[in-house]
Amino acid sequence: RVTSIADRLNVEFALIHKERKKANEVDRMVLVGDVKERVAILVDDMADTCGTICHAADKLMSAGATKVYAILTHGIFSGPALSRINNASFEAVVVTNTIPQEEKMKHCPKIQFIGISMILAEAIRRTHNGESVSYLFSHVPL
Numbered sequence: 001r002v003t004s005i006a007d008r009l010n011v012e013f014a015l016i017h018k019e020r021k022k023a024n025e026v027d028r029m030v031l032v033g034d035v036k037e038r039v040a041i042l043v044d045d046m047a048d049t050c051g052t053i054c055h056a057a058d059k060l061m062s063a064g065a066t067k068v069y070a071i072l073t074h075g076i077f078s079g080p081a082l083s084r085i086n087n088a089s090f091e092a093v094v095v096t097n098t099i100p101q102e103e104k105m106k107h108c109p110k111i112q113f114i115g116i117s118m119i120l121a122e123a124i125r126r127t128h129n130g131e132s133v134s135y136l137f138s139h140v141p142l
Contacts, residue, residue: 001043002015002043005043012033012034013033014031014032014033014034014035014040015031015032015033016029016030016031016032016042016056016059016060017029017030017032018030018052018056026051026052026055029055029056029059031059031060031063034063035060035063035064035065036063036064036065037064037065037066038064038065038066039065039066039067039068039069040057040060040065040067040068040069041068041069041070041071042056042057042060042068042069042070042071043070043071043072044070044071044072044073045072045073045074046072046073046074046075046076047070047072047074047075047076047077047081047093047095048076048077048078048079048081049078049079049080049081049084050077050080050081050084050085050088051080051084053070053072053088053093054084054085054087054088057070057088057089057090058088058089061089067091068089068090068091069090069091069092069093069094070090070092070093070094071094071095072093072094072095072096073095073096073098074095074096074098074099075093075095075096075099075101075104075111075113076099077101077104077108077111082104082107082108082111085108085110085111086107086108086109086110090110091110092110092111092112093108093110093111093112094111094112094113094114095111095112095113095114096113096114096115096116097113097114097115097116097117098116101113119136119140122136123136
């Protein structure tokens with residue numbers, strides 16, 4: 001996934017390999033690649049308590065990143081998540097609005113959201129009409 005995104009953006013990449021001994025518990029995180037004096041962007045599908053992404057942000061800053069952003073599909077943000085984000089070194093944590101974020105944004109100014117209703121509506125319309133949904137991967141409606 002990371003290689004595909006980096007290729008599309010024509011940038012180099014690093015990745016964080018995480019190992020789990022059991023569900024919801026990261027045993028070890030290893031940074032593979034160089035982030036020194038670079039802006040780092042963490043990409044993940046969802047964040048619940050935010051322990052993993054906050055730990056990853058610390059690892060990136062320790063390795064010399066100048067700024068760290070997180071881009072997540074689903075921001076669940078339960079339990080200690082908001083305080084962890086507020087105390088972490090993120091410039092911003094950007095999520096889609098698959099889960100309403102307005103209330104959480106009041107308590108955590110680092111959270112920003114991207115509305116995805118137009119892209120979902122277009123995907124549904126295309127599916128209903130038998131049109132290509134993969135077309136949307138390179139032609140996003142605004």
